[in-house]
Amino acid sequence: MTCALSPGRRKRVWVRSPEERPGSHCRAPLKRNREPRYRQHSSSDSGVADLFDTPSPSSDEASPGAGASTRRAKEELQLELSIFRDYGQEWYCFQKERESRFLSPDSLAHQPQVKEESRCKLISWLIPVHRHFYLSFESLCLAVNILDRFLACTPVAADCFQLLGVTALLIACKQVEVHPPRVKQLLALCCHAFSREQLCNLECIILLKLHFSLGAPTLNFFLEHFTHLRVQQSQACDQDMTEAIDAKAMARGVAELSLADYAFNTYPPSLLGVCCLGLADRMLGHQKRLDLSISGYLDSVVKDCMEKLQLLVSLNGTSLPRLLPLELSKKHVKTES
Template sequence: MVTPSPASPAARVGTRDSSRHLRAPVKKSRRPRLRRKEPLQPLLPRPLPGDSGVGDLSESPSSGSDGADSPGASAAWGCSPLPGPAQSWTPLDLQTFRDYGPSCYAFRRAQESRFHPRASLARQPQVTAESRCKLLSWLIPVHRQFGLSFESLCLAVNTLDRFLTTTPVAADCFQLLGVTSLLIACKQVEVHPPRVKQLLALCCGAFSRQQLCNLECIVLHKLHFSVSAPTISFFLEHFTHARVEAGHAEVSEALEAQSLARAVAELSLADYAFTSYTPSLLAICCLVLADRMLRLPRPVDLHLGEHPEEALQDCLGKLQLLVAINGTSLTHMLPLQISEKCSLSRA
């Protein structure tokens, strides 16, 4: 029997065929997936200068609390975000206001009583008005650093207060409730809401992703997924469009007054005393106070929102006191061209 020589073509073919069946399967190497890495910027503590109220409460915890023991407290005061500049205003769309403004305003006014939380801390054994003020004094610069809209902030505060009316919250979970409310609000309004890991980084790792997601589900369930509430931001924009459409103010004057009124409204969000007022009432009072501070020749009518005179004067008096106490903080929240024009003595 003749055996083919290894050098012959037949031998080479036979060897190749046999080795093909004996070779172990080789897993194809995959190209590494390229992930976009966006490292979080370090958040250094830099308190907002102020006389008292929001400015001072963002500097340090109260003397009665031990910030080292509570993870929520240590995270809130150890990683204070940098306060960014005030948001610039957007041009007015008067044609859209003529088409939809009155009907949208009537619809939102009818919904106010349904979404307005009353005595949100009445059922809270551990959360107090002081701790609420501290949380929101921390959350307001957070929303400003992310470049979020004022509407998102107002919705977050509304979600927070409405949930407090339904469920008791532990003190060490109160900060987690704050960032969860902000996330729910941003998902409604913002095109690019903050990521969960970014919000958790603000809490310095005190909470996990699963805890935030679980609390988000609990909040939405307790509120029956009704989270689109009428806000101060909406009514400020409506009253600004209404005064310009009626010819009672120039566009530049109305936008400056709206920006100043928005800053005053930010101060009021952290004060529990203003939760008793509806958003439309707060909006018109903030706008009237802004007109006085800017010394506009034709200030907005205080009765534009058709609120009772007693409630208007009571809210306006408390806002004047709030601005007088937090005058320095207010000037740092405003653009330079507006802070130079406004007079705190006329508040």
């Protein structure tokens, strides 16, 4: 027999164990519901310099295997191409026209307490957080956009900056994800420094300040668009499709680094997207590379952006491989001068 404490009358109540109940041999054992538990990982698993110690899946756990991962990526790309052929160009023109309205190149200009280093540390922390919850790259890009647009119009105290980061991520996940993370999970990652009420109040303030305008064209959208356009022009050859998938994965790692660097806020997402893919082709040594002229930008503008991205990659040489899928990080990465 086991001893249980009745919550109503605060008395000890003796309850029979399943083995002592009559007819217990005919019943299935009861199962207890438990909260999901996340295993702690070292900060080196995150791939960037974290401001806080945050659990995140390592490359070995997140990648099921090179063959299965590539095969699944090809299947998803084929499915996306069937939709892209009908609506891709019209959707791109629509998003390209709107992207200038959602840019915040000087988001820290009127922030007395939040500086470039603080922003870099926060986004460097959000990157492993979004991987910890297995969120899409679209959610991360949208969260950074929400963060910058709010900073551009509202002064934020330094001790509330982390709360702003997780709140922006929550809003982005509600916009993008089918199953966004729960509020208590996000607060737990902040070591319960903030209350649920504080987060919900800040969420309302952000939505009011941004006038509920959350459909920003993101860096992830343009990475996807140029990848689809590349595969469509190559007539979906198997080798070309493999190179396009690898280039997109590499470009996504470079793009994550650029999100944390305030200097890249001046570049529109469409320019960053095509330059990340162009740099990825160069780093992987692809023979058939993306035609950068499809972006519509001048060659001098594209060259300037790619040079700065190249410098960013060289300064974060140890961090980039940890942002990549396992099968891609093991490949020989060749950087051309």
